[in-house]
Amino acid sequence: MPDTHRVPAGTPLTPGTGRIKISDRIKLPALISGEGNLRRKYDALGGAAALGEPVSKEEGKIWTFANGSCLCYNPDMFAAFEIHGDIYAKWLALGGMAWGIPCTDETGTPDGVGRFNHFNANTASIYWTPATGAAGIWGLIREKWAQIGWERSALGYPVTDESGTPDGVGRFNHFSNAGSVYWTPGTGAHAVYGDIRARWEAMGWETSYLGYPVSDEVDFAEGGRANEFQNGGIYWWSDTGAIDLRDVVVHYTGLYCFGETDWDQSSSADEPYVIMGVTSPQVATVHRSGIYNDVDAGESRPDLIEVYRGRPYGMNICAVVMENDFGDPDKYKEDIQNVVMGVHAAGTLALGLIPVVGPVIAAVAGPALKTLMPSIGGAINNALNLGDDRIGSSSITVSAKQMVLLAARTPNTDFHGIGYKVESGLVSGSGASYKAYFGVIPA
Structure with a gap:
């Protein structure tokens, strides 16, 4: 296909093509040539009286x-644009025409503080303020900054050019309001700022155990804020x-007997065990302890069973204490698991949590957890025929903030030898009374 170039309406075209060959451009009016556009821009800005005479020219490209x-000619826009001052100096430092071709003149920002030029079909920019100087920002980091509101966002103005991280994996810009946007091929670009950023910085940025951010700072449960990272999170209230x-x-760390059953037909002591339905906004699981033999009032049975591992987005534990006699x-x-899974699926769907991921889920689900998740305990009691083996149940709701x-x-x-941070209510029935205990630790 012959090399072609779009031209303004009214320009004579090669018959039958609707286009004109680049080789014929010398026949076009000076209006659309690079040199012609540079001359028009020069005159429009005041010519020699404003700019002086050009000290160098690259024909049709830059004066x-x-x-x-x-003045630079942008061949994709058939227009010339002006760069000057600190933005011009930064542009030269970044590589000049090799780095980017301007697509705007220097322009004032909406807040009246800064100045900017956009480059490369509006995919790169240099921003300047008296306080920050000029800094270059481009690509997906620039897209993120634009998405959250440019200089009027919580980040403010860029104070560094886009730079590589020390580990050679990521890229970042820092901003004037103690904020940053970090990008890697695997995580995308995410904003972190304020006290959360200060904490991450104190830990060593991306070299800390957290790694890179995988979410922007967002609302979290109970009036908090959070950023999620590759290997954890930072939570703020x-x-x-x-x-x-x-x-x-x-x-689950153990069971304590405050009083044994008065109807056990097989022994003088209880043989209790605990079934635990554990639900969070994202998952539901069921666990069973072993059967504890010969448990009398005033005795404890320490244990250690992992019942949950994940992000601290709030959870509910329904502890059902059973006596091993008949069933x-x-x-x-298995019966309890079927009930837990069904109630959890219906409840989270009703809350609209299925498409929600990351810290946002805790903010969305938090207020509902206290009413939704305990209903699993009621469903267990109402829907199942556990016979005489059931002593009772207790539901524990732990908010996202409490988990943190x-x-x-x-x-x-x-x-009594059981280490714990959360305990159930007193589970009573048939003369017996028990409490179940749970530990909460960082992974």
Whole structure:
């Protein structure tokens, strides 16, 4: 196909093609040639009186001037644009025409503070303010900055050019309001700022155990804010400050007997076990302890069973205490699992949580967890025929904020050899009374 070039209406065209060959461009009016457009822009800006005479020319591409400015021709837009001052100096430092061809003149920002030129079909920019100087921003980092509101966002103005991270994997720009946007091929571009950014910086940025951000800073449960990272998160509330945390692990840590059953027909002591339905906005699981033999009032049975591992987005634990007399413990566990899965699926769908990911899920689900998740305990009690083996059940709701604080800042309590951070209510029935205990630790 012959090399062609679009031309303004009214230009004579090669018959039958609607286009004109590049080789014929010398026949076009000076209006659309690079040199002609440069001359028109020069005259429009005031010519020699404003800019002086050009000190160098690259025919049809760029005119430079002694006052620290230039005119560049953009062949895709059939127009010439002006760059000057600190933005011009930054443009030269970044590589000049090899880095980017301007697609705007220098222009004032909407807030009246800064100045900018856009480049390369509006995919790169240089921004300047008196306080920050000139900085280059481009690509997906620039897209993220634009998405959240340019200089009027929480980030402010760029204060660094886009730069590579020390590990050689990522790219970043820092901004004037103590904010940054970080990008890697695997994570995309995400904004982090304020106290959360300060915490991440103190930890060593991307070289910390957290790695790179995989979300922007977003609303979190109970009035908090959060960024999710590759290997954990940083969570902030006004009364706690910023807390970094890997995933959270919850263990069932044991059972204590406050009083044994008065109807056990097979022994003078109880043989209890615990079935636990564990639900979060994203997952639901069911676990069963072993059967504890010969448990009398005032005795504890320490244990250690992992019942949850994941992000601290809030959870509910329904602990069902059973006496091993008549039924099959594994069959009861299966029946409870069916109820838990059904109620959880219906509840999360009703909340619209299915398409929600990341820290946002905790903010969305938090208020509903206290009413939705305990309904699983009611469903277990109402829907199943557990016969005489059931002593009772208790539901524990742990909010996202509580999960963070329990894992990161709360020491264990010891009760008769059982270490715990969360305890069930008193589970009573048929004369017996028990409590189940749970630990919450960082992964």
